[in-house]
Structure formats: C-alpha cells, structure tokens
Amino acid sequence: MRLRLVKENTNFDFFARPKLWLGISVVLMILALGSFLYQGLNYGIDFKGGTTVRSESSTAIDVGAYRDAIVPLGLGDITISEVFDPTFDADQHVAMIRIEAQEGQEAVTSDVIAQVLSALQVIAPDIKFVSVESVGPKVSGELIQTAAIAVILAIAAVLIYIWLRFEWQFALGAVAALVHDVILTIGVFSELQIKFDLAIIAALLTIVGYSLNDTVVVFDRVRENLRKYKKKPLKEVLNISINETLSRTFMTSITTLLALIALFVLGGDVIRGFVFAMIWGVIVGTYSSIFIASAILLWLGVKRDWSKSDANAGTQFANIDA
Structure with missing residues (x-):
C-alpha cells in the first residue's frame, strides 16, 4: 500500500475566498516591510565588516x-x-x-x-x-548592494522565462508569488532579528528556485487543462489543476522539510540561519504557489484556446523543453 499524504481525486475549492488569501498576504507583506523599515536587519559580519x-x-x-x-x-x-x-x-x-x-x-x-x-x-x-x-564598511556596503541586485536579477529572469514559456499573465502571477516569498522571508528575519549574512542571500535565491518549481508544475497542469476543458470557467480549471498536483506538491514539501528540520536540529549554529530561511521559504513558497500565483492568474485572465497559435500571446516558445 502506497503512502499518500493527500487523498486521490480531491476536490478542494481553493478560490472560495480568493480575496481573503490575497488580503492576508498583503497585510503580512506590509507588516514585513514595516518591520524592515523600522528596525532593519541584524546584519552579520559579511555586511557589517x-x-x-x-x-x-x-x-x-x-x-x-x-x-x-x-x-x-x-x-x-x-x-x-x-x-x-x-x-x-x-x-x-x-x-x-x-x-x-x-x-x-x-x-x-x-x-x-x-x-x-x-x-x-x-x-x-x-x-x-x-x-x-x-x-571595511565600504566593502560591506558593496556586498549588500550586490546581494540585492542578485535577488532582483533572479526574479527578472523568472519573469522572462515564464513569459516565454507560457503567457504574460502566468509570468506576473509567478513573479508576484516570488516577491511575496522574498518579502515575507526578509520580514521574519527583521522581526526576529536573526543574523542576516551572505548565507541567507543564498537561501533567498534557493527559495526563489523552489517556489518557481512548484508554480511551474501547477501552471503546466493549468495549460494542459485549458486545452482539455475549453468550456469550463477559468476558476474551475484552476481548481482542477491545483487538486491534480496537490499530492505532488505536498509530498515534495514534506520530504524537503524533513531534511531541513533534521539539519536545523543537528546541524549546529553555523548553518542554522540558512536552514531556518529554507524552512520558512518552503512553507511560504508552497502557500504562494497555490494561493497567490493562481489567484493572480484568475484575476488577470488567460487565453482559453491553446490549440490556436498566437504569436502575440507570449507563447511562441511554449514547446521548448526546459
């Protein structure tokens, strides 16, 4: 008998209250930004000098x-x-x-x-x-600037990739989810005053990749179902797609968290900040892939008939394997 964290043929309605989930996320992002602006980050040696x-x-x-x-x-x-x-x-x-x-x-x-x-x-x-x-402080200031540029370029690259792979609506949804994850992670480090160093920047970039992976899996299924269910409302197609990928999403997240929790408990102080950022990132990344990226896609709308080519829709590279 196979272990299943999620029952087969689930039919959860993830968009019963889409405004509620978006509202909660917006409030959390405002609190995170407020904490960052009010008390800042507890910079480590990498950024302090x-x-x-x-x-x-x-x-x-x-x-x-x-x-x-x-x-x-x-x-x-x-x-x-x-x-x-x-x-x-x-x-x-x-x-x-x-x-x-x-x-x-x-x-x-x-x-x-x-x-x-x-x-x-x-x-x-x-x-x-x-x-x-x-x-010295000058070099440390340059490191902060370089780290910020690295995160911004990573998100910009995601925007371009998703735009070429799907459509611009998918790209904006994915980027909104990534920005949400990064802001909340920085907010937690600011609020708890956990040491913030270059290892945490590496964690942020890893979180971007992990969250993007979850989002692309959902979006791929959405694209398939848009071809399959041409008459169903977009909200219903999104619900079907998320439910179909829910087992994979939870299994990936739980197994990743098990490894990270073991590292957090047994890994020592040297990597504890990095592992904490990863644990938090996996949680918010899974949440944002389901409730943020898809909700943005529902709000923006998307092309329904994928059997017709449209050079202006941003899908001319959709068949490229990546």
Whole structure:
C-alpha cells in the first residue's frame, strides 16, 4: 500500500475566498516591510565588516570550545569554521575565525587579536594566527548592494522565462508569488532579528528556485487543462489543476522539510540561519504557489484556446523543453 499524504481525486475549492488569501498576504507583506523599515536587519559580519583570522594548530579543532573561549571577550558576532584541505598534514588543523567590526573602528585592533589568541591558547597551546584580514564598511556596503541586485536579477529572469514559456499573465502571477516569498522571508528575519549574512542571500535565491518549481508544475497542469476543458470557467480549471498536483506538491514539501528540520536540529549554529530561511521559504513558497500565483492568474485572465497559435500571446516558445 502506497503512502499518500493527500487523498486521490480531491476536490478542494481553493478560490472560495480568493480575496481573503490575497488580503492576508498583503497585510503580512506590509507588516514585513514595516518591520524592515523600522528596525532593519541584524546584519552579520559579511555586511557589517570585520576581521577574518586564519589559525593553525596541531590540536583537533572543537568549534564549540573555540566559541566558548572567545564569547566572554564581548566582541559581538563571531563565526568559527574548520577548514578542510587534502594537502594539509595529518596534524595540521586550520580554522577561520571571523569577528565583526567593533563600533567606531574599521577593523579589529591588534590588542583584541592578542586577547583572542590568549583565550584560544588555553584550549590549544600551540595555536598560531597565520593571517589576519579585515573587511571595511565600504566593502560591506558593496556586498549588500550586490546581494540585492542578485535577488532582483533572479526574479527578472523568472519573469522572462515564464513569459516565454507560457503567457504574460502566468509570468506576473509567478513573479508576484516570488516577491511575496522574498518579502515575507526578509520580514521574519527583521522581526526576529536573526543574523542576516551572505548565507541567507543564498537561501533567498534557493527559495526563489523552489517556489518557481512548484508554480511551474501547477501552471503546466493549468495549460494542459485549458486545452482539455475549453468550456469550463477559468476558476474551475484552476481548481482542477491545483487538486491534480496537490499530492505532488505536498509530498515534495514534506520530504524537503524533513531534511531541513533534521539539519536545523543537528546541524549546529553555523548553518542554522540558512536552514531556518529554507524552512520558512518552503512553507511560504508552497502557500504562494497555490494561493497567490493562481489567484493572480484568475484575476488577470488567460487565453482559453491553446490549440490556436498566437504569436502575440507570449507563447511562441511554449514547446521548448526546459
């Protein structure tokens, strides 16, 4: 007997109250933007600037012990990661220690570096710092700008792809869902003041891809059913399409969430922010694919007879496999 998270031949009416779902999403987006504008994000070292120290020791690295030794110094955000390289000797253990820029200073001072070294020597007496590099506020500001451009370009690329693949109404629906997901994710990080760094930008781009995948699956079924049910109202065709893909949508989301929750619980502090963003993104991405993208498509309307070619409809590339 096969496991089914959703019964066969479901017939849920996802558009009984489309304005309600859109209204809830609009309110949440306004709250997210308000939180971002009022208190901003808790930027990590990548965006604040700071100092990166490369250490070497013959003692095996314990990231937790390193962190416990440095935290009492009160240096703010600290990131510690072990470096692996096949060229390292058997007793060569390398770690990267990143310390955020202190208030009013471009970089961590030599006195602070000496304090960190002394604290770590309690754990690894032979530890040494082989390099110390600093990233100033100017470079960090450029990183913020570059990250924002990366997200915007990704969404723009989605707009063009969906427009060529389907029609402009589908493209606007997909982009609205992606913007919804990104804004809500940024809003959660702003409200909870979770550290926001380049790993979270990677998570945002991954969320864009995941949400788009869900949306395209639904839209493909919508296009098939528009050919199949030429006389049915668009609302009914959308309901049929979402119900037909509901089992696949839930199975994909649940299995992805199981892996992410395991990483969140067992993965440690280094990737916890990234995994949290992914968990939240999977949830809102699944929601937006069903309730936002399709609702926008219902509101805009779409060509019904797909058996006729229309070079002006944005579907001239619809048969391209991608």
